[in-house]
Amino acid sequence: MAEKTNQQVYPLAPSNGNPRSDEESNTLQSKELKRKKRIKLAIYIAAFAVFQTIVILVFALTVMRVRTPKVRLGTDVTFSRLNTGNETSPSFDITFIAQVRVKNTNFGPYKYDNTAAIFTYQDVTVGTVTIPKGKAGLRSTKKVSVTVNVNSNALTTLSNLGNDLKNKVLTLNGQAKFTGKVELLFVMKKKKATEMNCTMIIYLTSKKLKDLICE
CATH class of the missing domain: 2.60.40 (Immunoglobulin-like)
Structure with missing residues (x-):
């Protein structure tokens, strides 16, 4: 009866989850950067609108105001x-x-x-x-x-x-x-x-x- 060859069986390496975590982290960071950029843009637009309103008010109250000679x-x-x-x-x-x-x-x-x-x-x-x-x-x-x-x-x-x-x-x-x-x-x-x-x-x-x- 033939002898069985002793074979050493190595367990499969556990799958590494790091690549997927890195991708998710990068995606979250990208979304956060975009959100911050949108907030900054909204702040700039609001500040510009307020500045324009002030300029228009000053213009209306000084240059465009008609005084009696x-x-x-x-x-x-x-x-x-x-x-x-x-x-x-x-x-x-x-x-x-x-x-x-x-x-x-x-x-x-x-x-x-x-x-x-x-x-x-x-x-x-x-x-x-x-x-x-x-x-x-x-x-x-x-x-x-x-x-x-x-x-x-x-x-x-x-x-x-x-x-x-x-x-x-x-x-x-x-x-x-x-x-x-x-x-x-x-x-x-x-x-x-x-x-x-x-x-x-x-x-x-x-x-x-x-x-x-x-x-």
Whole structure:
């Protein structure tokens, strides 16, 4: 009987699970990186949107905001003629050169129409002058020189004038209403009206302006 050959049987090596674990780990890391990138991108987009909103708000509140121009008389008033009566025979006939200032604080020009300025004494019109149409540039002041003549011809009551002439002080009021448009970015136009209301106190002896009060 043949002898059986002794054969050594080796057990099969256990299967190694490391390759599969490495693949799963790499996949998880890749997904995590993608998720972080998406979060960063979302943060950048949100930050950009907030920045754009702030820029638009600032632009709307500054550049695009339309402000009402201001009109005033300048203090540099020159008297070319100043004739007055006296306490018993009160009258006045005065010619002076004044400077009308249109201050525009907008980021666009202000174009205004022809305007009539009225000068009064004791609420009675004693003189008028026409201010020609013009333009005050963006964030600038337009200065217009006008020659004004005022006299007492229209006054019916002269008692107050007699007292003023005795005190050598005459008070006049100048009023005007400007109408026009503010132009922004060469496309948007906004109508704006503004008023001038100034009180002039004149020293008759020195023929100079004592005070100028504008509202």
